Amino acid sequence: MKLRMMLLVVLIAVLALPISPITAQEGMTYSESPMLAERVAAGELPPIEERLPENPRVIEMPWAEIGTYGGELRVPFGGDSPFWGGQMVFWSAWRGLVNWNQEYTDWVPNLAESVDVNEDASEYVFHLRQGVKWSDGVPFTADDIVFYIEDIMKNDAINGGNFPEGWLLPGEVPPVAEKIDDYTVKITFDVPYGMFLLNMAGWDGWQMTAAPKHYLEQFHIDYNPDGIDELIAQNTAASDWVSLFQLKTAVGPGSDQSVVMRDVEYPTLFPWIVVQPLGSGTQFIAERNPYYYWVDAAGNQLPYIDRIVETAYQDEETLLLDVLAGKFDTMPNPANENRPLFFQNAETSGLEVYILPREGGGVVSIMFNLTHPEMGELFSQKDFRIGMSHAIDRQEIVDIVYFGEGNLRQVSPNEDSPLYNEQLSTQYLEYSVDLANEYLDKVLPDKDADGWRLLPNGEKLSIVFTVQTGDYGLNFLGVAELLKEYYAAVGVDIILDVVDNDIWSNRRDDNTMEATIYTGEGGVGITSIFDSRYFVPNSGSQIRGNAWAIWYLEKDNPAGVEPPQHIKDQLALMERVRQAPTSEERIELMQQVLQVAADEFWVIGIASPPTTFRPLNAKIANVPESWIDGWPVGGVAIAVPEQWYFTE
């Protein structure tokens, strides 16, 4: 019965095509999922025309065709966090005011139809898509954005007295958000901020469009001064309005973003909304958002798939086994060493494997902490780092650890990126023990009887490599074990200290880490601009300039160390990249940043990142042949899951 009805709807949609020519906006007739049509017929929902904005975003991807509605996407996830685990729902939250384009070179409009930027890029006027509605049917307007900045981020009681440092604070003074009319909002910064829209297209941006004022204002003392006490009294965990607000909001200081996955009352703009949270069971269910503002070329409201059912697993092996047994339609973050299993068991699993290039300037980065209290002086000498780079047999690492995948190179933007820097990419790659010894002899000429190099004070040099166990599938330990051998061959003793991620973070925070192996962001397109951690010490997850980054990011933190002038210059140059109003200026300035990074040679790389893969039910259509997998670019969101559909 259901199927027949679905076919009928599709038939009607197909028949309707020739009659109503598709001019994207005007005269488009809209169709909806049978599931929603039932609810409209029952009077639970307004008709589709009233739910969609005046001008829905029409999605036409070159690989996609018109799909059919229905079906349930079954997804497993590891751990207890429905937010991070629930990846299919979470990645599709990567839809802010603006989005990335498919090549990751620029932004495209999404919830904002257009953006006016003034000449020095300090003033942004967003023209919102009129009539977009939250998942509870209330319009999304300029008020929601003003509420987020003015009433959440800027509220001294919520933020503890300081506007949070981060992407919304490019200068000294917090931005000002002004409502011009219901669908126009202006955001003004105290300094030029050309990177604003690109940052917004990435991870940071979703917070801007995730603060539904009409829902959250009841928990805010400025909007509900009379009723708030009663709400506080009802909630056993809240002691005052701030703690109540922080419990209820998904965004802002002190909030927990998993509220969007846990609280079914929280309105969102996501394609799928959680209707049954994880709770005490092992499953949560997300259903299509009846108010989602995307349509396909034929006017069918997206997404096609009706429901997402996610199951929590505690043990990765059990999860894998169940995926291979055919219990699921996809699997997030499969490890590369398990790739053959998916081919061997394609029949039982019913899954097709998509091979994906990985965002990243390198597979891993090897970093010596130049700011370490004792070892920093040694690590600061470029000859030391050059020697340590020549000592590595990169091809062997690629062959043994990464199954032969990857071209040897340092951490750098890809060759086809506008930011490619040949020197940064190819210097000091040659594997030569003699060359390595030559450079190391300049810095550490003395050796003991067993051939181990000695520090200037006569003690044997031993470098502790802190390696974290949670390695994002990159096998840090595999690399570290080989490094130990290579460095022993040139007389440098390495002590491997394999620790839990929390301990890794602790050592970073008190700046006691000497050296480590970590990820290698910054390869595809212009991603190195907004994830520049391996070229500028401006992020916590790079270790080579750790104490400098702490100084730069957290002024009151006693673990911070004021960097020397040339590092300050590099940080200032990166600020200019962030401010540059035009794309050309931005790229030109970033090239300068990368040239400094090339000359300084702070970080040692191994090779380009190997591909990764994503298994997906073979019956799912409208999936691109391949897409770039990575954090700054939004994971699977780039493959437009809204357009996926089940062929049977």
Place this chain on the structure above:
Amino acid sequence: MAKYILKRLLYMIPMMFIISLLVFVTIQLPPGDYVSTMIEEMRNLQGVNWTPQFEEAMRERYGLNEPILVQYGKWIGNIMLHGDFGYSFQNNAPSQEIIWDRLGMTVLIALASFIFSWMVALPIGIYSAVRQYSIGDYIFSIIGFIGMATPGFLIALALLYLAFSQWGISISGLFSTEYADAPWSFAKFIDLLKHIWLPMVIVGTAGTAGLIRIMRANLLDELDKPYVDTARAKGMPEWRLLLKYPVRHALNPFISTLGWTLPSLVAGEAIVSIVLNLPTTGPVYLQALRVQDMYVAAGFLMLLSFLTMMGTLLSDILLAWLDPRIRYQ
């Protein structure tokens, strides 16, 4: 008897008090707290940086900057006065909700495993003792030793793999997908029965092997005693004799182990549950310890201690009832 039970129950009150103090101190021991975990997450994922003001505000909000005794006082006061076990930072919900929600399934699996292990261990233990050094005794002994030596989660993994490689099916979980979140119904109950045998056997196996050995050894001690010979000489039927006298004696140590059987089943299922992906308390407890969600962890520890004490009491009462020679003093 009633007086004895009452007395024992009264003793439990100061005992629980001491345990609660220990639990609270233990939970505070690891470095860092939930706020440091949270700030780490903000640093790494939200693109927001640390400020001392914010950290202070968060500590204040969660009451983590007060002296440990004040924190303890509030915690234990809320438990006794309101049944409020504190707030789960990670789940944004009251701790007791997190614990109670999953306790039902845990108790169910623990009880099923308990019954399973007794039902298997008793007859096999008796058989092994009566037919000492027979082929059957050797076979059961070997199986028993293997069961004792193999951790439950390993058996679980092996069975999961076997089921997949032989029949291409998955046997994890406690319900099929369609019933996992459905309200209770007869169909859901049947579905539960289809799944529960696996955790029941796995959790029960380790205990079963131990119980078989205890039963066998105890019974062997009794079988050679003169009263057995006397009864046999009087012409009592062999099986009736066996069950009525020596087995009853041999049961004493069996019963006294009940005290630690309950908590060990609850704690023992943790790792098996993780492997089999069961909605029980174990995985939640582990997660709470990992992210320092201290009130949930403390709640669990309290619960396990309480179960141990109840188990001990229960076994003492049973023992007294089973063996009249034991006095209530």
